[in-house]
Amino acid sequence: MGLNFANPLALWALLGIPTVILIHFLQVRSRRAEANTLFLLEFLAEETRKGAMFQRIRNGMQLWMQLLAVLLITLILSRPMWVRKDSRQPVGIVVDASFSMSAFSEGLEQELDRLWPRLKTLASGRDWWIRSSALEDPLIYRGDSDAEARQALLDFRPQHAAQDPRDALLQMREQMGPESLILYLSDHDGAPPPARAQRISIGRPLENAGFSGIRFEQEGDQWVALLSLLWRGEGAAQRGLRLLNASGEELLQLQAQWSAPGLEQLKIALPPDLELGLFELEGDALAADNQLPFVVPRLKTLEYRIHLEGPEKEFAEKLMASLPETEASLDAALSLGPGGAQQILFASSDGEEAEFAAVLAEAHPFTEELPWQGFLARPLQGRQALGSEDVLLWMGERPLLLLDDRLGAEVLSTNFIWEQSNAERWPSMILLLHRFLEDLRKQAPGLEQLNLECRQVVNPPNRVEGELQLWQRSPGEAEWQSSLLPPGLLRSGALPGWLELRDDSGARLRVASAFLDLREGDLREAASRSLSQELLRDEQERFSEQDVLRPLWFLLLALCLGLAWWSGGARA
């Protein structure tokens, strides 16, 4: 059984030992005198001449009793406890999975060096359950090995934007039970985490410079990158900046300068024929925002034709003009109005309108998170959904908006008089139309290149030839690497890099993912915080047995004090 102290601060009372000895030394300090008769003391020469001071201490019963009393007082105050042999402590750790944690790997190791020995003294064994604050991440470690748990924490690489650990902590508490010790490992201090978890912070305030955004403009035949760079520190700063191609070859070298903390913009003309590139900033603690992979944006052209009259035609022209890379063409597949394989059909204005009722949106990617309360349109009577049509919007029992998404023939139909509705001014309707048109753009043949942030949802092209394949590439890699297409939503990479979706016809979508999380890059508020001693003591008591000899120590203390008093009095 290991020995612990419920009140280790009481061990400072051991300083009483040197204090008592010092007092005795002062008490036994020599007195000086002259004498004529020292020759009469010759017989004592070997017996007591040297070390008189130590001899007195050695022989002083009072001193020994006082020293013993100090030891006993220390023992009583420090409340020794013995860890039970069969005790097992469940310890759950939720690790902040945000990128900023990667700047403090050294702090993590130091904290673990402090924490692990302390945890080991609390119970004979531990059942570890370590997970990321991002629920989608796999479990980091589960087992009973202290060393493996520690190594798993050190090996963990946070790859998320700012995370709210609430759900992960609540889940951990539910899984581990009310008695377990749950720790939240972060790099910032703040309010106590939920689920009675204890916060451990490994951060410290750091300066950081990083990319905060990129935009592209075309000047003539040349692409120009507008870089946003953020400096979070004190005073002015300067960092080296390089432009590399995807293989890591340097194309350009310049300086990023800030006269004060904040945002600076740089306008950099890109070399012709550069499709994939990488901006790299001189390194600091947070590496993720020092690299900005990019692709020169390339949208597929959306060709269209308009077969409408009156207000609908006017609206259709405005709509298409608001989208990038659109082109009117007589033989376009997309027709606004009747005609093409892909159509946006507006209902005839001579139909009989039904009464107003509540608008209800069906669950569909086009209607997702769009509000419709306040959308004013009366459905036409008599229009029912055909077998191949899905109703996107209902008013009462009548359809307002219908979608026929048969392969190769996508038709969006309205069932209200456009002119008499507020659809043109209703943002949800405009957004829905944009989503529909962008969806059609994706189905168009050709390559599309996008710049996204890390872990952003990537919409793959809808209509592909053959099987869709995923390829990825990290900065500095010469070749694309094939990857498995994940089930469910496809997201851009967790770390800066590129991905490419290919079908049998070739590359269909190329995405550059960059770390541009403004919150995560600000390390000035990072802080450190260790586990409170009170909590550790409480945990210790749970897995320990109290000292059964405590009454005996009190008795001995009383005896010592009595003897010290008696011996002091006798000498006096």
Place this chain on the structure above:
Amino acid sequence: MLDSFQEAHAQARGCAAHLRLAIHRQTWRGQIGNWAGAGTGSSIDFQDHRPYLPGDDPRHIDWQAYARSGQTILKLYREEVSPSVDLLFDASESMRFPDEKALQVLSLLLFCVESAQSLGVSLRVHGLTPEKAELWELPQLLSGRISWPEQEAREEGSRIPQLEGLPLRHGSLRILISDLLFPAAEQSLLRKLGEGQGRVMFLVPWHPDEADPDWKGNMELRDRERGVWRRQRVDEGILRRYKEAYAAHENSWRDAARRYGAAFARVRAGQPLADALREEALRLGVLEAWA
């Protein structure tokens, strides 16, 4: 001499007015003087009769005895001599510490000188240190012009007063004023002092602190004569053993003095000389009261 010479001299003279060295109780040999000698002489004190032998001075024939008995009887008278006193003064460092003892020592020395002079004896004063013995002139001594030099502390060497080469007179009274605080050398010292039919008298000044020191606990003690420091833990046991050693040292000298027929009296320091002399010297007959 000490600054307190005048005070010491006053005390000595005061004592000498009432007390004196008990010289008359003994018979003396020596030059013609005022004191009854051991032999026959020309004093008026009748001593004995004996038959007239040729060569005797016919003026000493007791004619009245001759008339009564027809025998020529010679009338003998006591010899009158002047005794010699050699006053030996131990001038070692221990005699001057503490100041009370130094004052008493000086008073005692001057008392002996005054007393001897009032008795009309032939007096010589010798200052003794472990290194040498020197003759002190009386006028200078009595006027305070004899120096009692401070001696350098010596870690090594004898602590016994130097008697070698000391011109002690035959048959003289040798009065040794010393605290006798040196490792036991009774036999050799008494033998030396007794040479030449000398009589020996010890006047031993002492201080109560020597007999019962206030040492307690851890002490750093400095030997006055050797100058060395000694760290010494003193508890009840050690103090008791010290006192036993001190008493044994004193008794050893007393016994030796008794065996050699020497007078021995201690003179306590820290009180008036008269009181100190009455305490033991007078009681033991080393001094006598007069006037």
